[in-house]
Each structure stands twice: as structure tokens, then as C-alpha cells.
Amino acid sequence: MSNDRRQQRSPGLRMGRPFGIPVYVSPTWLIVAAFITYTFQPAVLSFLPWLSSASAYAVAFVFAVFLYLSVLLHELAHCVVALRYGLPVRRITLYLLGGVSEIEREPDRPGREFLVAFAGPLLSLGLAAVGYVLYRVVPPDTIIGVLIQQLWLSNLIVGIFNLLPGLPLDGGRMLRAGVWKATRNPGAGTVAAAWVGRVLAVALVVVPVALTMITGQGQDLTFLLWSVLLASFIWMGASQALRSARVRARIPQVQARALGRPAIAVTADVPLAEALRRAREAGARAIVVADHEGRPVAIVNEAAVGATPEHRRPWISTGAVARSLEPSLVLAADLEGESLIDAMRETPAAEYLLVERGGEVYGVLVTADVNRMFTGV
Incomplete structure (x- = not known):
């Protein structure tokens, strides 16, 4: 993401x-x-x-x-x-x-x-x-x-x-708009215009070379160089558009509730080793730091835990490897798709606290889990 x-x-x-x-x-x-x-x-x-x-x-x-x-x-x-x-x-x-x-x-x-x-x-x-x-x-x-x-x-x-009707050219965006209008699917428009862009890129190189072979006349080197440069630009832009279309197709599948990790709550003074032991016993994959009244105040950072040597974990408090909760790090558990992505973009972080509409803690959303949804596209 x-x-x-x-x-x-x-x-x-x-x-x-x-x-x-x-x-x-x-x-x-x-x-x-x-x-x-x-x-x-x-x-x-x-x-x-x-x-x-x-x-x-x-x-x-x-x-x-x-x-x-x-x-x-x-x-x-x-x-x-x-x-x-x-x-x-x-x-x-x-x-x-x-x-x-x-x-x-x-x-x-x-x-x-x-x-x-x-x-x-x-x-x-x-x-x-x-x-x-x-x-x-x-x-x-x-x-x-x-x-x-x-x-x-x-x-x-x-x-x-x-x-010319191929992405990333303006004509490609116009073609995308036309296919979008006809199919009511912007993704289909992007795919169609991107593939036309790839065809144009190939044609920009193949046509001058073919004409040279047919006519037997030498091709101007400057013209050929510009053709290759423009073809490369169009091919890369079209390929990027195809990747973006695949990413956007997956966005509706991104659901906070489905990706959220079960979490346990501990106080900040609990040793990190003990907090990890409790999480394993509870089958939780995330740890939330709560105050003595049970209100969440921080989220344990997975990267900070991984960077802490195992022999030191009994001597380090859980609060030392946690990030304080800002209001923007607390997301509704029912967020999904574009709404969820936009909320994460507002405040980039490694972890977010997911809560129900009534304020109850649902779990922790880890950005790495969201990113894996788009791996390989």
C-alpha cells in the first residue's frame, strides 16, 4: 500500500x-x-x-x-x-x-x-x-x-x-473513460486502454524497422532513437496502469475485521517476556497496553519486539516497546476497502487499534498484513 x-x-x-x-x-x-x-x-x-x-x-x-x-x-x-x-x-x-x-x-x-x-x-x-x-x-x-x-x-x-488511444497517453485515458462509461467498470477501462498502449509501444518500434526492411532504405538514427524512447515510455506507463488496476481490484477485499489480529491487554509495567507468554497462551497475535482501569493507551510494536534479544525480554517492560495511541491510530473494526486505506494513509503506522462502534477493543490491524494483500500484483 x-x-x-x-x-x-x-x-x-x-x-x-x-x-x-x-x-x-x-x-x-x-x-x-x-x-x-x-x-x-x-x-x-x-x-x-x-x-x-x-x-x-x-x-x-x-x-x-x-x-x-x-x-x-x-x-x-x-x-x-x-x-x-x-x-x-x-x-x-x-x-x-x-x-x-x-x-x-x-x-x-x-x-x-x-x-x-x-x-x-x-x-x-x-x-x-x-x-x-x-x-x-x-x-x-x-x-x-x-x-x-x-x-x-x-x-x-x-x-x-x-x-493515440493507449495509456499512459491522454487518448488512452479518453479510451478508458469510454470503456468505463460502457461497462460501468473503471478497472475494465484501465485494462483495455493499457493493453492498447502496449500494442502502440510495440508498433512504434516494429513499424519503422519493418518499413526499412521493405523499402531497403536506411532509417534515420535520430528518428529511431526517439521511437525507442517513446515506446519504452508508453510500455512502462501501460504496464504500471495494469498493475494499478490489479491493485484497485483487490482494494474491496481489504477488510479490517478479517485482517485484524486477536489481542490481549497488559499493563505497561508487565515484563515483555511475560506479555508474550500470555499472548501465546491466549492464542493472541498482538498485545495492547492498557492503563489500570483497562483502557487501551498503546500498541506493542512488532518490529521493536523482534529487535529485542530474547535474553533481555524478561528485563524490559512491555510499555518500552509500545507506541502511544493517538486518536488517528484507533480505527473502526468494520472499515473496509477505500475507506480503510484512506484512514491508514491519514496517519501511517505499523499497527492500529480496531474497536467496535461501542468502543470495545476488537483487535490490532498490522499494516504488513494489509500490504501482503497486494503482494505480487
Whole structure:
């Protein structure tokens, strides 16, 4: 079980907060910026032969920057629509292969999923349309004219490519929404769109190679490299979507009452060895520390017990290896599915106390037992 609220390291240099959304640029962007600058410089010289070599590199770098600004606008379009539907957005990161929007929750309706996904390609195609109009009126043999021409073409390609119907592309999310709508099963939509994504990944590599073999013409190495990179990105994203679908399919099976361990209660001053002996005799698999009035105040930590040498256990009190009970560590025994997972995410811990609605202790829920429900997916 992952914890979305866990503190994470910064993904790169923070550039600002448009619409309140943190935007970061990953160091990997420098790699692709250098690659675009190097490969686009000869094209700049072919369009503008009067430029010096250094000036052509500068123009190529400006193109790389504006291209990624277009990618940022593409991602912002997703995020603005997501915010419109009350979906929190953690951040946008520009990295090697483009940009990624980290939207913390999935839309709860297929129509909203479709619109959030479609917003990005629509924005890219809109930029392409505006760029094309400008291209028709700006002299093509100028620096601005060359940049506008390449940017509208790039946005057209980005928009069309992202509409391909396979995860993790936007078109894949749109396909997922369609299957979800037809079957009323979001998991079925994810599986269908992920498998289409895998087919697209294979096609991105197989088709260029097959055309080369059929025509006998050599394939451009740069084009082939980008095909392999994009195919790898799509394959990994589709595979991750399939794993996520399998995880989500198991979530309804997670029930606190079924996973809870029977527990006994002891006072904090009872030696650990004695508490363990009582637990074995009672057939309990967990120990709760209670005050002298019988109210639970802490849960014995299984990892701390395991780390205590057996010869020391008679001399260590049970309270020394227990975690004090905070209100958020006390969960209702009838919690299950998403509600249980969300409650555990609120306060990550190794153990939780399960209580009945009337306040009686039911047992202890161990996070490791929940995690085992998802092992191998």
C-alpha cells in the first residue's frame, strides 16, 4: 500500500505556481534541451543560412525552451480542468520526455475523466492552429518565422500523438473513460486502454524497422532513437496502469475485521517476556497496553519486539516497546476497502487499534498484513 502523503524529495528546480500549482523542471530536461539544440541547429542553418553557427545554436535552444513552455501549457490545461472538478493537483514536472501532471485523485465519473484527459491535446491543437495563422503572416525567412513554423508543427504532433488511444497517453485515458462509461467498470477501462498502449509501444518500434526492411532504405538514427524512447515510455506507463488496476481490484477485499489480529491487554509495567507468554497462551497475535482501569493507551510494536534479544525480554517492560495511541491510530473494526486505506494513509503506522462502534477493543490491524494483500500484483 503506497502512502501519497509521505514527504517526497523535490523533483527538480521549482519555477513558479501558476493557478497555485507548483511547477518543477527536472535536471533531465537539460539532456533533452541539449539534444534538441544539437539536432535542430542544422535545420535552423538551412532555413536561415545567413546566421552564424553559434547563432543557429542559440535559435535552436530558444526553440527547445518554447517547446517545453508549450508542454507546460498542455499540462496546465489538464490541471485547470482537474481543479475545476475538485481534484487536488500536487505539481507539474517537466522532464526528459515531456511533462507530467500529478493529480492526486482520479475523477469519479467517466465524463470528467474524458474532459480532464482531452484538455491537454485540445490546448496543443489550439496552439498549433494559432501558430499556423501567425506562420501565414510572418515572413518565413526570419528567426521569428522559423520558430513559429516549428512550434506550430511541434504542437500539432504533440496534440495528435497524445490522442493515440493507449495509456499512459491522454487518448488512452479518453479510451478508458469510454470503456468505463460502457461497462460501468473503471478497472475494465484501465485494462483495455493499457493493453492498447502496449500494442502502440510495440508498433512504434516494429513499424519503422519493418518499413526499412521493405523499402531497403536506411532509417534515420535520430528518428529511431526517439521511437525507442517513446515506446519504452508508453510500455512502462501501460504496464504500471495494469498493475494499478490489479491493485484497485483487490482494494474491496481489504477488510479490517478479517485482517485484524486477536489481542490481549497488559499493563505497561508487565515484563515483555511475560506479555508474550500470555499472548501465546491466549492464542493472541498482538498485545495492547492498557492503563489500570483497562483502557487501551498503546500498541506493542512488532518490529521493536523482534529487535529485542530474547535474553533481555524478561528485563524490559512491555510499555518500552509500545507506541502511544493517538486518536488517528484507533480505527473502526468494520472499515473496509477505500475507506480503510484512506484512514491508514491519514496517519501511517505499523499497527492500529480496531474497536467496535461501542468502543470495545476488537483487535490490532498490522499494516504488513494489509500490504501482503497486494503482494505480487
